[in-house]
Amino acid sequence: MLDPKLLRSDLDHVVAKLRIKNYELDVASFSQLEERRKSLQVDTQNLQGERNSRSKAIGTAKAKGEDIQPLLDEVAVLGDQLKAAEAELSELQDSLDDLLLGIPNVPDDSVPAGNSEDDNEEVLRWGEPPAFDFEPRDHIDLGQALGGMDFERAARLSGARFVTMTGSLVTLHRALIQFMLNQHILEHGYTETYTPYLVNEATLTGTGQLPKFKQDLFHIDSENHNLYLIPTAEVPVTNFVAGSIVEAEQMPLRFVAHTPCFRSEAGSYGKDTRGMIRQHQFEKVELVQVVKPGDSMAALEELTGHAETILQLLGLAYRKVVLCGGDLGFASTKTYDLEVWLPGQNTYREISSCSNMTDFQARRMKARWRNPKTGKPELVHTLNGSGLAVGRSLIAIMENYQRADGSIQIPDVLLPYMHGMTEIRV
């Protein structure tokens, strides 16, 4: 959520900023609601004040043993007026909140303009795409040939966009998770976390998935439960600090979590339908930081660097792009995508997305820290990034480390997790 004060004091500026994100703020609706809210709130508070002072007078009169009936008669009409005013105000407040919850975060000044991923700006390329003296295969061919990856079986169990895996490929998948976790915990200073995979509406509202993006989520709506499957660990982990005040000396908080992620992928029909690129269920190692407001842009660079380190240690060629305004997520002010080279697709594909949400999520979650300079609680800044998406990492390893005979070489950093295996073959 944006700062309502900012919207009131500098609306034109916010509108201009949001245009970079291709979002047109409904200024008329906002101004109208805001104006009515103001006058209605003043009226309501005046009525409340009157009721309070009169009730107090009744109290003191009663204590003195005076006849209070005349006072009661005076106050009789006040109740209904007040009730009506309060009802109207709360209704108005709700519409205003709905509007505010639907407005995206404003982009950082460094974010380039643009409409789609084609307008994203490349910041760097690392590594060389491998040169093969044979025609490289994609992970689907490789996985089927190796016998460990089966999309048809998964479709019988669940439907499209699922996979079953067996054997060494699963070991490799698990090795990737262990390697990433250990790197972030032992080398990058993150605290390992375990979280629920089902969360409530308040939690998803805190990070910004609700109310606007309900269609992207899997929803458990049963007699006794109203829960959603997490689309990313960002949701439960960032909400660790919801409603709390973090001590200054504890910051920055750095959390890493490995969780499954569930996405309905509504609206992506026909996109990436083959293979493991876009699934309803996938594993991700997620990085979350909670930092002091002044530190968040530096923290974004740092966090993105932590994700890059994983790619570098795995020896995977990648490029780093800054998302343009039109491609920027709802809650983000600035996002770096890391795109790994996939020989099977002959292109770079997103494997990590690292974002600075500034105080946008913190305001929704009421996540604050106590600023020693002011002694007051102030909103924290939150960041998150994939470090990395595990399923896509598996694909990347398979396609980049494939050999002419269809076997797959295990990258050195994963060897400690592979029970002595140095390659995967039929």
Next chain:
RNA sequence: GGAGAGAUGGCUGAGAGGUCGAAAGCGCUCCCCUGCUAAGGGAGUAUACGUUAAUAGCGUAUCGAGGGUUCGAAUCCCUCUCUCUCCGCCA
């Protein structure tokens, strides 16, 4: 699943229809005293919103959440959520 108890400020914890945004203690901040250490005295110490030049005043709201009763609710009633204790079941 059954029975019971509870939820109050940064923390502990009083308060049981009116003068309660809330006693007291702890913690924290400032000041005084005291030549170290320790101790003592005083003052202050929630958040949001509105009004405003203002972090000054003033007003409004907030005692788990949401409804209700009442002129007036932390206090009474209802619903929900969560926590604790005992029993049952269980990976």
